[in-house]
Amino acid sequence: MLAPLNVGVMGVDERHHSSGNGIGTRLAAWMALSGGAVALLPAGAFLVRDGLGGGAIALAAGFVLIGFLAGLVAGRRLRRLLERQRQDSETLREEEVRRSRALLSNAERVAQLGSAERDLRTGQSRWSDEFHAILGLIPGECRPSRMLFLDCVLDSDRPAVEQALESVARDGRRMERTFRIVRPDGEVRALLGQAELGRDEDGSPVRLDITIQDITERKRLEGELDGLIRELWRSNEELEQFAYVTSHDLRQPLRVVNSYVSLMEEELQGSLTGETQEYMAFVRDGVRRMDRLITDLLTYSRVGRTAADQAVAMGDAIQSALTDLQFEIEDAEADIRISGSPPVVLGDESEMGRLFLNLIGNAIKYRRPDHQPEIEVRIDETADAWRIAISDNGIGIPAEHAERVFGIFQRLHARDEFEGTGVGLAIVKKIVERHGGTIMVESRDGPGATIVFTWPKLHAPLRGGLDQG
Structure with missing residues (x-):
């Protein structure tokens, strides 16, 4: 604490301190001190006594910079400013935290997702409002705890849930379980729960984080x-x-x-x-x-009913179809080419033979008059399937009927033009889709049609050869 200061005019007798000039001098100096500024005094110098009996310091030129006391005043103001900034910052942080919690609460409510955490050091639990709501509890009317949560779980599901929580706390692995709870009003709800450990900066487990989601409606729809x-x-x-x-x-x-x-x-x-x-x-x-x-x-009706799926060489199925169509091929003088290497796939041998018999047979049957049928069976490999395209130079399939031709009993031509029942391509489509493939009519320029289908790859594919003579 500073001692009182005595201010006087240098060279003036002590009695002059009570004079008007001395009082004015003191007053001017005190005003300078109070304002923390530089004071212009009357001509001459003055003394500032330290009040400790240690003598006096002479200051001249009529200008005085009261640095020490001004620093105290400035420091006091600076401290007040910093304190105000700190309080404003804390207020902003608290407001931001409130907004974040409100957003999280709204998100949990919309998603029907509640969150909770349990401090592994103190055993204390904290539940979100939605966590309470899912369990049918009211925040503030109960004390969140592990036992209270387990008491809400259906008796038949409780051992599995309790074991899962213990496993997460012991092994540190994230775990997910579906279980049921009974609310205080007796309503049973289905929940999806997830639990995992929260760790500090050193990697030590410090809390158990739990989320639960009400999936009752989803289970009902499923x-x-x-x-x-x-x-x-x-x-x-x-x-x-x-x-x-x-x-x-x-x-x-x-x-x-x-x-x-x-x-x-x-x-x-x-x-x-x-x-x-x-x-x-x-x-x-x-x-x-x-x-x-x-x-x-x-x-x-038999497609898929009597099938015995096994590894089938596609080349053998193509060759079997060509053998069965030998009379039609010779009668039409058809030119049939195989492009690519036929693979070994998973399927039924008789169904695959029927597949190529119908597709190649149609390419021969629906030929243009006075034109030699030219048919190509092209096999290409894609990332996860085989792509087989059967192309011809026949009468073609109009684009507007590209989907219709695969329907049962669907015919695009009169019976006196082309014989058939309208079931052949429906059988083909059923065979392909039963094996997980797709089939479509591919658009092309010029005469003819191209039917493309895909067939999933065998996990360990083996090549099946085809003697093309």
Whole structure:
């Protein structure tokens, strides 16, 4: 603490201190001290006594810089300024924390996601408002704790949840579990919980972080979807079984009709008129077309039912189809080329043979008059599948019918133009999709059509050769 200062005029007797000039001098000096500024005094010098009996310091020239006392005043102001800045900064930080907590609370509420943490050193737990809400509890009316949380878990699920929490705390691995809780009002809810350790700067575990999400509605929708899928599978199986049984049973009456038509022709041979013979031919042709339609329906219903998937050499399937189509190939003088190396894939041998039989057979059947059929089977390898394209120079497929041609009983031409049942490409599509592939009509310039399908790769692919002679 500073001692009182005595200010006087140098060279003036002590009695002059009480004079007007002395008082004015003191007053001017004190005002300078109080303002922390430089004071211009009357002519002459003055003394500043330190009050400690240590003598006096003479200051001249009429200007005095009271540095020490001015520094005290300035320091006091600086401290007040810094304190105000500190308080403002703390206020801003508190406001930012409040905003962040409000945003987090809103996000948790919208996502139905609650968060909690338990201090591993003190055992104290802190739960967010949404964590309370999911458990059906009210913040402030209960004390968050590990036991309170476990008491909310359904009895049958509690051992697994308790074991998971202990495992995370012991091994440090992040863990996720689905479990059920019972709220105070008796409502059962399904939750998805996640737990992991929080560590300090040294890597030591200091807390257990837990999040829970209410997935009751999602579980309900998943259950409904699973039910619909099961119902769809059941309906498909019943439909395929119906088609199989119906197709099989319908062929027997057709065989009887065909047999009696043959007997009638034999019995009435020589007495049938030309018109009657034409009628008999119509009956026989109708029986034949109906039998073929039933056979195709039977084939369609059997796709995937009797399949025995195994490693199949695609080259062998192509060769089998070419052998079965040998008469058609020779009759049309078709030129068929194989580009690329046929792979070994996972599938059913008979289904793959049917696939190429239908596609190559269509390329031969739907040829342009007076044009030699030119057909290419091109095989290319992609990242995760094989791409097979069958191209021809035939009558083509209009772009507006690119999807329709794969529907069952879909025909683009009259029966007197091209014979068929409209089931062939539907069978092809079903075979390809059953094996996880896709099929489409690829647009192209000029005449002809290109049908492209993909077939997934075998995990350990082996090459299957094809003798192209």
